Amino acid sequence: MTLLVYTANRVSDGVVVFLAEDDGWLEIPRPSGVIRGADMEMRMKAVAEAAEEAAIVVSPYPIEVTDEGGEIRPVSLRERIRAYGPSIHPEFAKQWPIADKGY
Amino acid sequence: MPLLKDGKRVADPWVHVADEVAVPATGAVIVGLKRWRHERASLLKRGDPVGVRLKSMHTASDVADDLDHLGVVALALPVFTDGRAYTNARRLRERHGYRGEIRAIGNVLPDQYLFMLRCGFDAFEVRAGDTEKDWDKAVQAISVFYQPAADGRESALSLRHRTPGA
Amino acid sequence: MYQYDELDQRLVDERVEQFRDQVARRLAGEITEDEFKPLRLMNGLYLQLHAYMLRIGIPYGMLSSVQLRKLAQITRKYDRGYGHFTTRQCLQLNWPKLSETPDILAELAEVQMHAIQTSGNSFRNVTADQYAGAATDEIEDSRIWAEIIRQWSTLHPEFSFLPRKFKIAVTGSPHDRAAVRFHDIGIVIHKAPDGEVGFEILVGGGLGRTPMIGQTIRAFLPKKHLLSYLEALLRIYNLMGRRDNKYKARIKILVFELGIEELQTLVEDEWNRNKDGPLALPQAEIDRITRQFSAPPWQTPASAPNQPVGAVHAFENPAFEDWERVNVAEHKQPGYAIVNLSLKALDRVPGDLTAAEMDAVADLADRFSFGEIRASHEQNLVFAHVRQDDLLPLWRSLGVLGLSTPNLNMISDIICCPGLDYCALASARSIPVAQRISMRFQDIKRQHNIGELRLKISGCVNACGHHHAGHIGILGVDRQGEEFYQITLGGNAGENASIGKIIGPAFASADVVDAVEAIVATYLAIREVGETFLEAYRRVGAAPFKQRLYPEPNHAVA
Known part of the structure; x- marks a missing residue:
């Protein structure tokens, strides 16, 4: 089954954010943001669109992820780079040492 | 659409007549270029003022020979990023010496008022919520102009090299 | 260099305040992203993968040491302590906050700089x-x-x-x-x-x-x-x-x-x-x-004996000699030289400079080049007016900074766009490819033996890395989520301009450096005495390179 998470860039500083249920927009994707079921999909889409309307985030869209024991990893290279930071600057990585996981 | 002229909201004495609608018997009308070309004689015979609407792909030369008869040339900006109307306005003023109204219609936004004014537009059909205050802010935002244009604002070049005493 | 008069300054100051108002409207939610985007682009502000990106114009690449120090300070205060020089002689900041961009622009205006029209459908930086x-x-x-x-x-x-x-x-x-x-x-x-x-x-x-x-x-x-x-x-x-x-x-x-x-x-x-x-x-x-562009007060008389570049201190140090031969160009004033600062050392991101390096370069410019720095479209820096008898101390100082790699116009002097590491438009990464090629050819003697070879990498078809104009051009493409790289040969940017031709099917990321090496080996095998890569390619055409890269006939290019 395809797992989806909503992502966007924050308006105020452009930082990459992911939507989590109850927690709003976080810089790291959380299991609670992974869309499970059509109801949740509708709900998250509505929250994302409202956040765009309110000038909190820019252009939210769903991305495909995997859930590896609670660790949410985007599937595409582009989205992994968005989530972790530039591959040439591992010191900027927001989540875990890139050297351990790679892109 | 509200009309801004000289920075003021004014009543619009002109009526836009869409291409598929009949021209009213009296009153100042703005018609499309095609109608102007086909119905020129009858439009002039009405005795009331006539203006022409140009789409952005038209050029100033499309009406160059008719300017004596036209009280308004309305230039369309289908989207504000379509910059052809700026050239058409300047050509109307500078090449063809047109002194009637040049009106901006379509996607007319405050952030572009000053550029339009500089190119020779002097009437603006603006969005419902746009105010005289927006106009003032937009027009006063920049006071230095590197380019001579159609509005008579003095260019930096000219200010720098004024002949003393002139 | 050009100094603003009151009119130039007022325009830039007014433009900052105009943009401050536009940003405030966006942050307050009064305008949508669709409405804001063209406004921010007219002021060089993009939204990239990780953050906003602010492209600061450096007209015709000219910077004073005062301006470079200000850029250093801005990258420290508002960004992550580095900037990226581009092929339009601009400087990009990769991490500015939208809310702080008006302040950045106000600080830039203090030193007669701006970001006006570094994006958008109008004139770009000249x-x-x-x-x-x-x-x-x-x-x-x-x-x-x-x-x-x-x-x-x-x-x-x-x-x-x-x-x-x-x-x-x-x-x-x-x-x-x-x-x-x-x-x-x-x-x-x-x-x-x-x-x-x-x-x-x-x-x-x-x-x-x-x-x-x-x-x-x-x-x-x-x-x-x-x-x-x-x-x-x-x-x-x-x-x-x-x-x-x-x-x-x-x-x-x-x-x-x-x-x-x-x-x-x-x-x-x-x-x-x-x-x-x-x-x-x-x-x-x-x-x-x-x-305002009159010559600086050169301290050698026009009649001074001019020592041919390459002979000044050659006897002292072969490494210095290499640098002087490769990175130093002749100056029209006898006794002076033009020095290129390579931003393409082995461990660098092409075109990147840290805040500390900006400050150090500004200090060196004050000491050695009348306080003036130029950015080149090849993403290097230039000291245009260096006394020949200052070359040795300057070389030593640049060495400490890691800016003296003698690789100007060599295979590791790579023009490279930010690619998928930063850019929202990119199809593939380009910086890691540049770094791997530099690593493979790190032996500087080998590079000098290969001679002039302009290699240029773009991470997508928009060609910000000028790959079409590279003697070897590399274009990143996305093949079902995998990074592939298409190679062109024979491009050239100078007075004998030419557009590179695609040599064949694209290479997987893991194979692209080997492919470059095979191209270089082909050139070395066929070249005549004194013939550069481009001259050899123009003489023999693509065939020997194709043969080497795609030996099996069923892999031949259509």
Whole structure:
């Protein structure tokens, strides 16, 4: 089954954010943001669109992820780079040492 | 659409007549270029003022020979990023010496008022919520102009090299 | 260099406040992203993968040490302590906050800098020869004309909504270091047989999806008519350039579709109506700007013996000799030299400079080059006026900073776009490829044996890394989520401009460096004495390279 998470860039500083249920927009994707079921999909889409309307985030869209024991990893290279930071600057990585996981 | 002229909201004495609608018997009308070309004689015979609407792909030369008869040339900006109307306005003023109204219609936004004014537009059909205050802010935002244009604002070049005493 | 007068300064200050208001409206939610985007782009602010990106204009690449220190301070205060020099001689900040960009712009305005029109469908930063005012073969200083164009093209009321972006470059030397033939308009300063100096105007060059080499639309234009002619040309483009398809909107497509003669007729007609109007340049203005680019107070007399570059301290140190031979160019003033600071050392990101390095470079510029720095379109820096007897101490200081790699125009002096590590448009990464190629060819003696070889990498078809103009060009493509790299050979950016040709099917990321090595090995095997890579390629064509890269016939290119 395809797992989806909503992502966007924050308006105020452009930082990459992911939507989590109850927690709003976080810089790291959380299991609670992974869309499970059509109801949740509708709900998250509505929250994302409202956040765009309110000038909190820019252009939210769903991305495909995997859930590896609670660790949410985007599937595409582009989205992994968005989530972790530039591959040439591992010191900027927001989540875990890139050297351990790679892109 | 509200009309801004000289920075003021004014009543619009002109009526836009869409291409598929009949021209009213009296009153100042703005018609499309095609109608102007086909119905020129009858439009002039009405005795009331006539203006022409140009789409952005038209050029100033499309009406160059008719300017004596036209009280308004309305230039369309289908989207504000379509910059052809700026050239058409300047050509109307500078090449063809047109002194009637040049009106901006379509996607007319405050952030572009000053550029339009500089190119020779002097009437603006603006969005419902746009105010005289927006106009003032937009027009006063920049006071230095590197380019001579159609509005008579003095260019930096000219200010720098004024002949003393002139 | 050019100093703002009260008018220049007021315009930039007012533009900062105008943008501050636009940002405030966006942050308050009064305007949508769709409405804000064109406004921020007109001020060089993009939204990239990780953050906003602010592109700061450096007109014709000229920086004072004061400006460079300010840039250092800005990157520390508002960003992550580094900046990226681009092929338009601009500097990009990768991590600014939207809410702080008006403050960044206000600080830039304090040192006569701005980000006006570093994006959007209007005139971009005007570029010029990084050796201007110092080159031995220069007819006249290109910066004078680039500055005149900068002013005319800034907030132009008629041309702020062109069909597409518009890039102008100027060279004052017949040897073109500014890639003018790959610009929407390229300007080459010429001297006519009667001694009059004027301009050859080229139009319709460009890279991107449809690379084209600029064609001459006017062989000679008298100086005072420069702006009236450009205005006539832009007017025709504004009216006739295609607006129905963004990929066909650059002026190169108009030139292609109309033909150069037809365009020329239209432009001449337009120009003849306006050439003696208010855009005719008064001599007083030409003189005013020329004075600001007058030579710095060189301390050697014109009659001083000029030591050929490469012989000054050669006996002392072979590493110094290498650097001097490769990174130092001859200066028109006897006793002086032009020094290139390589931003392409092994462990660097091409074109990146940290805040600490900016400060250190600014200090060195004060000591050794009249406080002036230039950024080149090859993403290196230049000290244009260095005394020959200062070369050795300067080399030592640059060595400490890691900016003395003797690789100018060598295979590791790679032009490289930010690629998928930063860019929202990219298809694949480019910086790691550049780094891996540098690593593979890290032996500098090997690089010198290979000789001049311009390698250029773009992470997508928009070609910001100028891959079409590389002797070897590499283009990143996305194949079902995998990074692949297509190689072109035979491109060249100079006066003998050419567009690289695709050599064959793209290579997987893991294979692309091997492919480059195979190309180099092929060249070394076929070259004649003294023949550069480009000369050899032009002599033999693609066949031997293809054979080496795709040995099996069923892999041959269609």
